[in-house]
Amino acid sequence: MTPEPLSFVWPLVGGLMVGASAGLYLLLNGRVAGISGLTASAVGLTRGAPRALGAGFIAGLVGGAALASALIRSPDVQITSQVWLLVLGGLLVGFGTRWGSGCTSGHGVCGLARLSPRSLASVAVFMGVAAATVFVVRRLMGGLG
Secondary structure (H helix, E strand, O other), X not given: OOOOOOOOHHHHHHHHXXXXXXXXXXXXXXXOOOHHHHHHHHOOOOOOXXXXXXXXXXXXXXXXXXXXXXXXXXXXXXXXXXXXXXXXXXXXXXXXXHHOOOOHHHHHHHHHHOXXXXXXXXXXXXXXXXXXXXXXXXXXXXXXX
């Protein structure tokens, strides 16, 4: 399959928008734009956090994805695993973000940009565990499709 000419443009624009929104969120609110923290505040799991701000941020993420899908192209989504594995993976990720005090967006996008040592360590752990998981599932277990 031959890549489209200028196929890097939309990912570049999306990345710039993510970076700009995270920077503006930090400048205007003094808070890091981590999705797990914003989701927790939107559903009321975090005391003292502004629920409306978290809900608005999450609505913007979903709305932006829907708009991009409608205007640019719809993604070709293919589920290649069993549903119970997807649910288990989602629960483990949710547990891990609460246990690790943040997710890849908070630590990876915002924390690394602020040169946070804690975020550098967190991202190294995220990436190491992800690589180990892929290796174990694909090479040692023969895949779990």
